[in-house]
Amino acid sequence: MVDTQAQAVIRGYRPSDHLACRSLWAELVEVHRELYADPKYGGHDPGAAFEGYLTRLDLTGMWVADDAEAGVVGLIGLILDGRAGAVEPVIVASAHRNGGIGKALLGRVASEARKRGLTHLSVAPETRDLPALAALTSAGYTTLSRLTLTLPLGTPKEEPPDGPTLDLLGHELRY
Numbered sequence: 001m002v003d004t005q006a007q008a009v010i011r012g013y014r015p016s017d018h019l020a021c022r023s024l025w026a027e028l029v030e031v032h033r034e035l036y037a038d039p040k041y042g043g044h045d046p047g048a049a050f051e052g053y054l055t056r057l058d059l060t061g062m063w064v065a066d067d068a069e070a071g072v073v074g075l076i077g078l079i080l081d082g083r084a085g086a087v088e089p090v091i092v093a094s095a096h097r098n099g100g101i102g103k104a105l106l107g108r109v110a111s112e113a114r115k116r117g118l119t120h121l122s123v124a125p126e127t128r129d130l131p132a133l134a135a136l137t138s139a140g141y142t143t144l145s146r147l148t149l150t151l152p153l154g155t156p157k158e159e160p161p162d163g164p165t166l167d168l169l170g171h172e173l174r175y
Contacts, residue, residue, distance in 0.1 A: 008073060008101050010108045013062035020072035021064065024091040025050035035128040053077070053089075060085070060116070063108050065092070065101045076105040078112060078121075085113045087123040090132070097131070106139045122146070 013021065029046035033039055042049065053059070058080045065074030073096040079086040087109055092102045113121050123141055125132040 008065040008067045008104065010063055010065055010104050013064055017064050017072050021075050022047040022050045024075045024093060027093060028089060028091045032126060035126055061112055063105060065105055074101045074105050076109050078109050083119045085118045085121045087121055090123065102135050103139050
């Protein structure tokens, strides 16, 4: 599958892609470090978690975006969850974003999920990653199916006197 806009071939992961994909994983960790202002996020070796990812028993496929000049510039994986699938991770090298590579990777994983008879795909981006949310929405991921609430364990936040609120994408929602 070739995305003419992206100029990258989407193909299955090969063992020879390991170092490039580990580097992409490290780049994703760096993005999360910035999003959460936490230089320790992901530990001292930001690419190390890729090794654990490769050993997941529920990992059913991985694909890369292979650019003729730059090499591997994107990575996507499909995690099996019963009859459904989860897309994890979706990574495009920063120098190659906004050119259609992410959309091509998402299209490939959706095609593979259909071939396997999965009922639906889900993806769980960080809510603070607005560019990722915009890209996923434009790729058709528009149904909110689950909400995960988090308790930050840093400085305690005082409860407002008029009841609890949810901080959804930086917007406090009262209920």
